[in-house]
Amino acid sequence: MHVLILGGTTEARALAGLLHGSAGLRVTSSLAGRVASPRLPAGEVRIGGFGGVDGLVDWIRAHAVDAVIDATHPFAEHISFNAAAAAATAHVPLLALRRPGWVPEDGDDWRSVASLDEAAHALDGLGDRVFLTTGRLGLASFAACPQWFLVRSVDAPDTPMPARTEILLDRGPFTLDDEREILARHGVDVLVTKDSGGAATAPKLTAAREAGIPVVVVRRPPVPDGVPVAATPEEAAAWALGSSGSQSRSW
The missing domain is CATH 3.40.50.720 (NAD(P)-binding Rossmann-like Domain)
Incomplete structure (x- = not known):
């Protein structure tokens, strides 16, 4: 077979x-x-x-x-x-x-959206320094956003992206200490992610919860x-x- x-x-x-x-x-x-x-x-x-x-x-x-x-x-x-x-x-x-998929826990501040375009609009008033963990293929949805973005992806993006962007090339799994350090070092005040589920990239949600950072979650x-x-x-x-x-x- x-x-x-x-x-x-x-x-x-x-x-x-x-x-x-x-x-x-x-x-x-x-x-x-x-x-x-x-x-x-x-x-x-x-x-x-x-x-x-x-x-x-x-x-x-x-x-x-x-x-x-x-x-x-x-x-x-x-x-x-x-x-x-x-x-x-x-x-x-x-x-x-x-x-x-991931399930919010006590203390989480999640905003559920249906698409990356909705995620970009949801950022208004949420924060000025965004940790974007949705991969490199959907960056065009955020190209017009005025916020500063830390974009994490496995490979370097080659699509339109926000004017104020820093690229972090890395591949999971990520530890909770890793994510805490990233949020603190870059002064992140809002996280954007897709509901990909699994344990490899879930620690960022715990780190955001601990720091009181809102999370925009794109539904699968x-x-x-x-x-x-x-x-x-x-x-x-x-x-x-x-x-x-x-x-x-x-x-």
């Missing part, structure tokens, strides 16, 4: 590690190629896009893929909807692996209708291993 993992996340790498070497199971992880030096998972790896829904359908058929697991970032909405359409067209089962897009969801790599691995022994495609 051939399982295609649409990856790039910590959970996708863990899933590939769990499945790689299983008897009768071939695992291929596909990475979008947006990070210059990605952390490669176990098993076979391909890098680059498929060319939309039709390209993904062709790849699934050409490589005899039996099941697809969408373990992309919770905000990779376009890829997830392409995966759902391609799996339906190719008549292969699809599972979404999504780490649970929904999983495509009808696609089952696993919360952990272990659940996704059990689904894949179970499907390898089943002739039914009822899910």
Whole structure:
């Protein structure tokens, strides 16, 4: 059985590690190629896009893929909807692996918004020194903002950005002490983040809570209708291993 993992996340790498070497199971992880030096998972790896829904359908058929697991970032909405359409067209089962989202705790001052554009508007009156942790691809939404921004990303941005911007190139996981130090050293008074969930980047929320700093949280897009969801790599691995022994495609 051939399982295609649409990856790039910590959970996708863990899933590939769990499945790689299983008897009768071939695992291929596909990475979008947006990070210059990605952390490669176990098993076979391909890098680059498929060319939309039709390209993904062709790849699934050409490589005899039996099941697809969408373990992309919770905000990779376009890829997830392409995966759902391609799996339906190719008549292969699809599972979404999504780490649970973050939940505010006592003492948090969160402002929930639906998009990066809404996040930019929400900054009015919240603070003057913004720690922006939404990645490098959405900076154009903040290009007209007058605030000072500390932008953290894995690779250097190459899109329009605010006039007053400092770039911090770094890759998680981040410790609570790391985040406390960043907030204090840069005088941050507002944090902007996406609800990506997981533990690797969650300490910034604790640091903001301790410092009494408001947080603008961009809500994650929904999983495509009808696609089952696993919360952990272990659940996704059990689904894949179970499907390898089943002739039914009822899910």
